[in-house]
Amino acid sequence: xxLRLLKYAWKKPEDExxxxxxxxxxxxxxxxxxxxxxxxxxxxxxYLAKEHGxxxxxxxxxxxxxxxxxxxxxxxxxxxxxxxxxVKFYDESLSLFEDLSDDFDLNIFYSTRGHFTxxxxxxxxxxxxxxxxVNKHYGIDSEVVDVETIQKEVPYMDMxxxxxxxxxxxxYHAPGSVARHDAVxxxxxxxxxxxxxxxxxxxxxxxxxxxxxxxxxxxxDRGFVEAKKVISAVAGSTPRITEMLDIKTPIEIFPLQxxxxxxxxxxxxxIVVSGSLHVYVSQSSRGELVMGASVDPAELHSTRSTLxxxxxxxxxxxxxxPFTSRMKIMRQWAGMAxxxxxxxxxxxKTDIEGFYLDxxxxxxxxxxxxxxxxxxxxxxxxxxxxxxxxPFALSRYEDFKLVGEKGAASxxx
Amino acid sequence: xxxxTCPSLGKRALSEFTYGGRYEQEPAQETVSExxxxxxxxxxxxxxxxxxxxxxxxxxxxxxLFERDTLTDRINxxxxxxxxxxxxx
Numbered sequence: 300x301x302l303r304l305l306k307y308a309w310k311k312p313e314d315e316x317x318x319x320x321x322x323x324x325x326x327x328x329x330x331x332x333x334x335x336x337x338x339x340x341x342x343x344x345x346y347l348a349k350e351h352g353x354x355x356x357x358x359x360x361x362x363x364x365x366x367x368x369x370x371x372x373x374x375x376x377x378x379x380x381x382x383x384x385x386v387k388f389y390d391e392s393l394s395l396f397e398d399l400s401d402d403f404d405l406n407i408f409y410s411t412r413g414h415f416t417x418x419x420x421x422x423x424x425x426x427x428x429x430x431x432x433v434n435k436h437y438g439i440d441s442e443v444v445d446v447e448t449i450q451k452e453v454p455y456m457d458m459x460x461x462x463x464x465x466x467x468x469x470x471y472h473a474p475g476s477v478a479r480h481d482a483v484x485x486x487x488x489x490x491x492x493x494x495x496x497x498x499x500x501x502x503x504x505x506x507x508x509x510x511x512x513x514x515x516x517x518x519x520d521r522g523f524v525e526a527k528k529v530i531s532a533v534a535g536s537t538p539r540i541t542e543m544l545d546i547k548t549p550i551e552i553f554p555l556q557x558x559x560x561x562x563x564x565x566x567x568x569x570i571v572v573s574g575s576l577h578v579y580v581s582q583s584s585r586g587e588l589v590m591g592a593s594v595d596p597a598e599l600h601s602t603r604s605t606l607x608x609x610x611x612x613x614x615x616x617x618x619x620x621p622f623t624s625r626m627k628i629m630r631q632w633a634g635m636a637x638x639x640x641x642x643x644x645x646x647x648k649t650d651i652e653g654f655y656l657d658x659x660x661x662x663x664x665x666x667x668x669x670x671x672x673x674x675x676x677x678x679x680x681x682x683x684x685x686x687x688x689x690p691f692a693l694s695r696y697e698d699f700k701l702v703g704e705k706g707a708a709s710x711x712x
Numbered sequence: 713x714x715x716x717t718c719p720s721l722g723k724r725a726l727s728e729f730t731y732g733g734r735y736e737q738e739p740a741q742e743t744v745s746e747x748x749x750x751x752x753x754x755x756x757x758x759x760x761x762x763x764x765x766x767x768x769x770x771x772x773x774x775x776x777l778f779e780r781d782t783l784t785d786r787i788n789x790x791x792x793x794x795x796x797x798x799x800x801x
Contacts, residue, residue: 538759549754549755598731599782697750697755
C-alpha cells in the first residue's frame with residue numbers, strides 16, 4: 300500500500316496540498332519543450348528530470364492533462380507481442396508499470412488480471428502458438444491453453460459463441476493487467492513538476508520555428524517560446540505537428556472507439572480478447588465492463604462516436620457473454636489512433652535537428668507509456684536513439700525494414 | 713446511420729461500402745527510383761484535408777471515388793471510379 304494513503308488517514312482535509320500547483324506564466328526559453336501533456340509526454344518529462352537532470356522543461360498541452368488518448372484507451376497492459384522488437388520493448392514497459400505506484404507514491408490501481416486472446420479458427424491457433432514461442436524465447440510468461448482451462452477461468456463465457464464461432468483455445472498471458480490511465484498521467488506529471496518541470500495546459504502550439512535545419516522554438520497561442528529541443532508526443536494530432544515542419548510520415552489517423560456498461564457485481568477478473576470477433580473486454584474496479592473493438596473503417600481526424608460501432612460491438616459481445624443483453628451502455632467515446640503500416644511506433648530523431656518524434660502509437664500506446672518516456676528521455680538527453688527504439692526510426696520505411704507487429708490490438712491483419 | 717448518394721444506385725448506407733484508401737497517381741513503374749517508390753507507398757502529409765478516396769460498394773461490386781473531408785467526414789462528390797469526379801454527393 301502506498302505510504303501516502305496511511306498518512307492521509309491522519310490528516311485534516313485542508314492540510315492536503317493541491318495535486319498540481321497553480322500554473323505560472325510561460326518563460327521566454329526552455330531547454331526542452333514537449334508538445335502533448337498525455338502519458339507519453341509526461342513520462343518523458345519525468346525521466347528527463349529524474350534520470351538526466353534536465354529540468355528546464357515545459358510540457359505544452361492544448362487541452363487538459365491526459366485528455367487525449369491517455370484518457371480514452373481501455374487501460375490494458377501486456378507484452379505478448381509477436382516481433383522480437385515489440386516483445387522486448389513492451390516487456391520493459393510492463394516491468395516499469397509494476398513499480399509505478401511506489402515510484403509515484405500514488406495508487407495507479409495496477410491490477411494483474413491474466414489476459415486471454417481467444418482463437419476461433421485453426422489459423423488463429425497457429426498464430427497463438429507462434430506468439431507463445433516468440434514470447435517464451437524472450438522469457439515472457441505466455442502459453443497456449445485449451446478450452447477447459449478458459450472455461451474454468453471465465454465461467455460465464457459461451458465457449459461456442461452462440462454456436463457460430465466456437466472457441467478452440469487461447470493465448471494466455473498471466474502478467475496481462477489493467478491500470479488507471481488518468482493516474483498514470485497524473486503521477487508522471489506531478490513527479491515531473493516536483494522536479495522543476497513546468498506544465499502548461501490550454502496552450503496550443505501553432506507553429507515550430509527552425510533556422511538552418513535546426514529547431515529554435517515554438518509559436519503558441521500564448522506567444523513565442525525559445526527551445527533548442529522539441530518533442531512531439533501528440534498521438535492523433537501528429538500529422539498536424541509534422542505538417543508544420545513539412546515532415547512526411549506513413550501515419551494515418553483512424554478513430555478508435557470504446558464504451559462502458561453500467562456497473563455490475565464483479566464476475567470477471569480476467570481480460571478477454573477476441574481478434575476474430577473484434578472485441579476486447581475487462582471489468583473495471585468499479586464493476587463496469589470496459590469494451591473496445593477495431594478501428595473505424597476510414598481515415599478521420601475526429602473523436603466523434605457512432606451508433607454503428609456500438610451495434611457491431613454489442614452484437615459480438617452477446618455471442619461471447621449472452622447475459623450482457625440485459626445490460627445498458629453507459630458511455631461511449633473515441634480517440635484518434637495514429638496508425639502506421641507495420642503497426643509499430645515511430646520514435647526518435649528526425650531530419651530536423653532538435654525535433655524528436657514519439658508517434659505512431661495507434662492502438663498500442665497506453666501500455667508503452669513508461670518505456671516510451673524513458674527511452675525518449677534518453678534519446679533527447681544524449682541526442683542518439685536508445686537501443687530499444689532503434690528499430691522504430693522514421694527512416695525504416697524507405698530502408699524497407701518494416702517491423703510487422705501482428706500482435707497489435709484492434710487492427711485487422 | 714450515414715448515407716451517401718451515388719450515380720445509378722441512389723441513396724445507399726455507407727456501411728455497404730468498404731474503404732479502399734487514398735486515390736493517388738502511381739509513379740511510372742519503368743523509371744521510378746526506390747526513394748520515389750517509398751514516398752509513394754509510405755510517406756505523405758497525413759494532416760486533415762479534402763482528399764479523393766477509393767470506396768467499394770460490396771453488393772454491386774462497383775468501385776467509386778469519393779471526395780471526402782477527413783476532418784468533418786463530409787462527402788462532397790461521388791462518381792464511378794473509371795469516370796473521374798463530376799457528381800455532387
